[in-house]
Amino acid sequence: MFIGHFAVAYILIALFPAVPPLVILFGVSFPDLLWPVLVLTGKEKVSVSPDNPLQNAIGFTSYPFSHSLVTGTLIAAVPGLAVAYLVNPFAGVVFVGASASHWFLDVVTHIRDLPVLGIGGSDVKVGLGLWNYPRQAFVLELFFYVVVTVLVVQPAMVIPLLALGLAFHLINANSFLGLSKNNPFTARQYAVAALFGFLLFIGGAAWIFAGM
């Protein structure tokens, strides 16, 4: 999931106006910022199918640190402590909560590959598998983003944030709609694309929240 995470960020930004939007934008993205780093350094494993670009064909073989509920949230507490120190303690708590929200949203789309504990013996993996219905997933994630944005964001920011979300969702469209026969990415390129995708979206949204 990509733009759906930012819809949750907008809800948290509306709920907690005293917390800088950038803290929340980084919070909801944190697992997908950590994940590429761990993939590129070989700590977590992903495989892509060269002849299938769809997201349910991505093998999230192992990501016990970035995408587990328990371990991932504990790791998020490290930058959370930095936020608590640099901004204020409440902002640190919101950062960690935003990061945990990422896992719960990913549960909706992922194919039973999300670990609960992360590290530890026989871990339970969950995922409701919306990605098995890629066209519906494409529409539902956009619908969720649009509805939340219209409902919770200040009127002046609605159009720019809708444009930002739509642009990134369309960039991501091939992974839902299978427009190309082959997967244009290797596993490492996919990780790099995720990292830059999230960073660019955070930058764009932060710029809009700062009043452009």
Ligand SMILES: [Zn+2]
């Ligand atoms: Zn994720």
